[in-house]
Amino acid sequence: MTPPAQHPGTQPSEAAAPADLNALDDKVWSRGVRRGDDGVVSADGIPVTRIAEEYGTPAYVMDEADFRARCRAWKDAFGPGADVYYAGKAFLSRALVRWLTEEGLHLDVCSAGELATALSGGMPPERIGYHGNNKTSDEIDRAVHAGVGRIVVDSFQEIARVAHAAHRRGVRQKVQIRVTVGVEAHTHEFIATAHEDQKFGFSLAGGQAAEAARRILGLDSLELTGVHSHIGSQIFDMAGFEVSARRVVELLAGIRDEHGVELPEIDLGGGLGIAYTPADDPREPQEVAKRLAEIVTHECENAALATPRISVEPGRAIVGPTTFTLYEVGTVKPLEGLRTYVSVDGGMSDNIRTALYDAEYSVSLVSRRSDAEPMLVRVVGKHCESGDIVVRDAYLPGDLAAGDLIAVPATGAYCRSLASNYNHALKPPVLAVRDGEARVIVRRETEEDLFRLDVG
Numbered sequence: 001m002t003p004p005a006q007h008p009g010t011q012p013s014e015a016a017a018p019a020d021l022n023a024l025d026d027k028v029w030s031r032g033v034r035r036g037d038d039g040v041v042s043a044d045g046i047p048v049t050r051i052a053e054e055y056g057t058p059a060y061v062m063d064e065a066d067f068r069a070r071c072r073a074w075k076d077a078f079g080p081g082a083d084v085y086y087a088g089k090a091f092l093s094r095a096l097v098r099w100l101t102e103e104g105l106h107l108d109v110c111s112a113g114e115l116a117t118a119l120s121g122g123m124p125p126e127r128i129g130y131h132g133n134n135k136t137s138d139e140i141d142r143a144v145h146a147g148v149g150r151i152v153v154d155s156f157q158e159i160a161r162v163a164h165a166a167h168r169r170g171v172r173q174k175v176q177i178r179v180t181v182g183v184e185a186h187t188h189e190f191i192a193t194a195h196e197d198q199k200f201g202f203s204l205a206g207g208q209a210a211e212a213a214r215r216i217l218g219l220d221s222l223e224l225t226g227v228h229s230h231i232g233s234q235i236f237d238m239a240g241f242e243v244s245a246r247r248v249v250e251l252l253a254g255i256r257d258e259h260g261v262e263l264p265e266i267d268l269g270g271g272l273g274i275a276y277t278p279a280d281d282p283r284e285p286q287e288v289a290k291r292l293a294e295i296v297t298h299e300c301e302n303a304a305l306a307t308p309r310i311s312v313e314p315g316r317a318i319v320g321p322t323t324f325t326l327y328e329v330g331t332v333k334p335l336e337g338l339r340t341y342v343s344v345d346g347g348m349s350d351n352i353r354t355a356l357y358d359a360e361y362s363v364s365l366v367s368r369r370s371d372a373e374p375m376l377v378r379v380v381g382k383h384c385e386s387g388d389i390v391v392r393d394a395y396l397p398g399d400l401a402a403g404d405l406i407a408v409p410a411t412g413a414y415c416r417s418l419a420s421n422y423n424h425a426l427k428p429p430v431l432a433v434r435d436g437e438a439r440v441i442v443r444r445e446t447e448e449d450l451f452r453l454d455v456g
């Protein structure tokens with residue numbers, strides 16, 4: 001390995017510098033991304049320099065064909081006997097809801113705002129599932145009134161609220177029980193959701209899940225269709241899903257034994273990891289579908305249960321890889337004996353994941369080719385926090401300068417949806433590229449948008 005040349009004053013990292021900084025690893029970049037002969041990177045045929053000129057930076061650039069292809073890959077992998085609910089929390093807009101609807105997916109929402117976006121974007125209500133650990137009575141009433149296909153109940157209070165709303169509206173609402181299966185998912189603590197000590201779901205081990213089934217089955221206004229388990233997010237190891245599937249089937253068997261009812265559905269949640277750097281090794285939808293179907297079928301045979309209809313809720317795995325964030329470099333600051341800080345025109349307001357979860361990202365110079373020696377950098381934002389880091393450790397060419405465009409791939413999930421107005425930053429637009437054309441699907445915020453809320 002050739003040791004990286006250092007920008008004045010930087011120290012080499014333990015990680016090797018990539019052999020060719022101009023190469024774009026298709027593990028992390030959306031499918032339509034290429035570097036042209038002139039050195040400029042384009043997204044589905046549109047040079048990033050043109051995108052920056054026309055739409056400004058920072059901007060999220062999303063590849064629509066890639067998004068649709070990933071929807072189809074998940075749907076085809078699970079086949080007609082299963083349903084794929086895209087998890088809207090990863091990123092949601094009305095255009096995206098239209099694509100999902102056209103591709104035949106279902107949609108998981110977890111707030112009134114997400115429900116409103118889903119309905120306004122044209123998702124048929126029966127294809128919507130409603131989640132959340134503290135849905136308000138108003139939210140529940142709206143969901144019941146809209147006719148959502150299912151509400152995933154998360155507490156005893158909520159069972160009563162949904163039953164009340166359904167009774168008042170004169171309907172029988174389909175519900176699933178969110179179960180905490182007690183699996184320790186191998187991911188960041190903040191995004192693991194199936195160990196016992198956390199806020200989501202009814203505990204399986206503690207008997208609350210079985211009690212939830214008892215209560216729901218005793219209420220005329222509710223129809224219990226199945227049980228639900230989501231073990232966490234950004235997971236690569238299928239073992240947790242396998243344990244979860246087994247425990248969920250055991251619960252179905254327990255409900256059958258106690259009540260004589262075989263519930264027709266199970267949902268195994270989302271959580272499949274994606275490649276943020278070339279070191280990540282995600283599972284393909286085909287593999288996920290096959291493993292889950294095998295386990296569920298096997299466990300059901302053992303328990304003498306008919307195999308239920310499976311559903312899953314991938315968010316990140318569908319939208320994450322479809323998008324990159326385009327930034328302009330503002331300053332390049334070598335720190336003697338430490339590293340070089342590269343400041344961009346966004347930061348933790350458009351990508352909080354590095355600050356929140358120590359997430360790793362990769363980054364490339366995209367407005368030109370450079371054969372300068374690699375320099376170890378930290379890409380940071382423009383906010384008043386020293387934790388305002390976009391990419392903690394990466395290599396960029398040693399001749400990087402103000403005005404260059406750099407891009408961070410795999411920012412489609414939990415970046416725009418977690419964006420903030422910290423320091424009164426204006427949230428960047430989301431541009432959809434398709435067939436050589438870019439269009440704005442979420443516009444850039446303006447100062448007028450900020451003032452509109454400020455009534456003093």
Ligand SMILES: Cc1ncc(COP(=O)(O)O)c(C=O)c1O
Nearest residue numbers: 087230233270271313314315316
């Ligand atoms: C209930 C539920 N379903 C689905 C998801 C989507 O997860 P991911 O984006 O990791 O696939 C989440 C978020 O972790 C969730 O809480």
Ligand SMILES: N[C@@H](CCCC[NH3+])C(=O)O
Nearest residue numbers: 089191233234353413414
């Ligand atoms: N926001 C988290 C994922 C949370 C998933 C929601 N249950 C992330 O960026 O990784």
